[in-house]
Amino acid sequence: MTEIAWWKRGIVYQIYPRSFQDSNNDGIGDLEGVRQRLDYLVWLGVDAIWLSPIFVSPMADFGYDVADYRAIDPIFGTLEDFDDLLADVHKRGLKLILDFVPNHTSVVHPWFLDSRASRDNAKRDWYIWRDPAPDGGPPNNWLSNFGGPAWTLDGASGQYYYHAFLSQQPDLNWRNLAVRDAMYDILRFWLDRGVDGFRVDVIWHLIKDDAFRDNPPNPAYDSKQAEINRYLQVHSADQADVHDVVAEMRNVIDTYPDRVLIGEIYLPLERLVTYYGNGLAGAHLPFNFQLIHTAWNAREIASLIHDYEIALPEGGWPNWVLGNHDQPRIGARVGQDQARLAAMLLLTLRGTPTLYYGDEIGLNKIEIAPELVQDPWEKNEPGLGLGRDPERTPMQWDSSHYAGFSKVEPWLPLGLSSSSCNVAALREIPRSILNLYRRLVDVRRKHLALSVGDYAQLAVSSAQVLAYEREFGADRHVVVLNFGHCDCEVALPQTESPRCILLSTCLDRDGEPIGRILKLRPHEGVIVAYG
Ligand code: NOJ
Numbered sequence: 001m002t003e004i005a006w007w008k009r010g011i012v013y014q015i016y017p018r019s020f021q022d023s024n025n026d027g028i029g030d031l032e033g034v035r036q037r038l039d040y041l042v043w044l045g046v047d048a049i050w051l052s053p054i055f056v057s058p059m060a061d062f063g064y065d066v067a068d069y070r071a072i073d074p075i076f077g078t079l080e081d082f083d084d085l086l087a088d089v090h091k092r093g094l095k096l097i098l099d100f101v102p103n104h105t106s107v108v109h110p111w112f113l114d115s116r117a118s119r120d121n122a123k124r125d126w127y128i129w130r131d132p133a134p135d136g137g138p139p140n141n142w143l144s145n146f147g148g149p150a151w152t153l154d155g156a157s158g159q160y161y162y163h164a165f166l167s168q169q170p171d172l173n174w175r176n177l178a179v180r181d182a183m184y185d186i187l188r189f190w191l192d193r194g195v196d197g198f199r200v201d202v203i204w205h206l207i208k209d210d211a212f213r214d215n216p217p218n219p220a221y222d223s224k225q226a227e228i229n230r231y232l233q234v235h236s237a238d239q240a241d242v243h244d245v246v247a248e249m250r251n252v253i254d255t256y257p258d259r260v261l262i263g264e265i266y267l268p269l270e271r272l273v274t275y276y277g278n279g280l281a282g283a284h285l286p287f288n289f290q291l292i293h294t295a296w297n298a299r300e301i302a303s304l305i306h307d308y309e310i311a312l313p314e315g316g317w318p319n320w321v322l323g324n325h326d327q328p329r330i331g332a333r334v335g336q337d338q339a340r341l342a343a344m345l346l347l348t349l350r351g352t353p354t355l356y357y358g359d360e361i362g363l364n365k366i367e368i369a370p371e372l373v374q375d376p377w378e379k380n381e382p383g384l385g386l387g388r389d390p391e392r393t394p395m396q397w398d399s400s401h402y403a404g405f406s407k408v409e410p411w412l413p414l415g416l417s418s419s420s421c422n423v424a425a426l427r428e429i430p431r432s433i434l435n436l437y438r439r440l441v442d443v444r445r446k447h448l449a450l451s452v453g454d455y456a457q458l459a460v461s462s463a464q465v466l467a468y469e470r471e472f473g474a475d476r477h478v479v480v481l482n483f484g485h486c487d488c489e490v491a492l493p494q495t496e497s498p499r500c501i502l503l504s505t506c507l508d509r510d511g512e513p514i515g516r517i518l519k520l521r522p523h524e525g526v527i528v529a530y531g
Contacts, residue, residue, distance in 0.1 A: 010047030022406035031077040045441035048095035060168035065106040095196035128162035197260030209235035318351025332365035337523035
């Protein structure tokens, strides 16, 4: 067991720090708050925490606009708070993964202030500056991921700077080796403090076409989509040279024992897997977001898993993500009943699962009134349903006024159901989604077949049912998931060994012996133990 790396057999739990626990009653979560809730994470059974950015930032994009990579934003605490948190994380046998945001800085980062000071400043080339097009407009047709042009004119120098996101987030020029060195030093700064790895923000964006060619139009675009989809991002991201950068980051990580490099990558499967790098010298885990975008039915999910397994390079370790701070919550996407099934799927697939805080208590879509909107994307492109506030609302701990998150009004509203949808209440309900998550985590930890074992889809899978086998040595389990709204029956593979239900998403069939035919209720998933 010890020879299997922690990031392969472990479960990652993402915390959005603004929304986990407020310890100083300013309505915003902080590091001390996270520290106070570590025992909960131990109870839940996860292995590693990934913290969304906690660095000094004007918060134009809530921390994804960093003004000082080596200091903690006062909203979240101090470097000392960070060290205390890290020590307590490690004391509990957990790991801590930081969010590294190398593609862009804040517009108030000292590097950018220097860079925009004049055309001949030593840091000018640390960012991406271009002359206007002949008509005085932007240098090319690249768009911001948050709507509008990706180029902003700096009146003083007469040049445009490039920003793949907000104009307050200028892109660094990763073709400049001095930028790379400075950023790798930052990685070392945190690795020296003891962090266990990084999730690297928009890693596929780091290198852009060096000729800055226009992106081609997207024939499938319609105006109900985010504006970024107007063009295919052929030249503005996912360039061949990016893999050199990823490999260099990996080299830095590898000079420290047992650390992990995770890359945020929204690309089709065949492009995604290139981020494992030649000879697996790239990211350990290029985040696999395919479950978020695949149609939620047994057939589509079955072929997704199959295609992903086939696409993985030899030795490349799989991973699965159900949700994060940029995506509608799983409950909002598939409904509360299927969210339980999704939990079983996530925690029984081969590869490292990442859980998003709050999914384990069934946090659902929370409508944000227009006057309460915080997300800059929703402000830029209102009414298209792009806003990310609904998945960033405070964690709900108990039935007190602000759900135990804070004693004052939180920065985003709580869910309407916070009096019943909270950790304290759900812990007491044996069949709650929280107890389902905890049981799944426990079963996964106890049975290596379910985490690192081989995966084989079973032929009994159908339009309604996905069934697969997980096997590690003599440890063998079959997972059967009913994606349908009706009862169903499934004929299990023939076996000599007696079998029984280890766990059902309904949490009421433990130990039930079964014969060849397994009956499932609507939305029910079960793990069957063999042997
Ligand atoms: C991806 C992050 O997950 C998202 O929250 C952020 O807005 C963009 N990158 C820009 O950093």
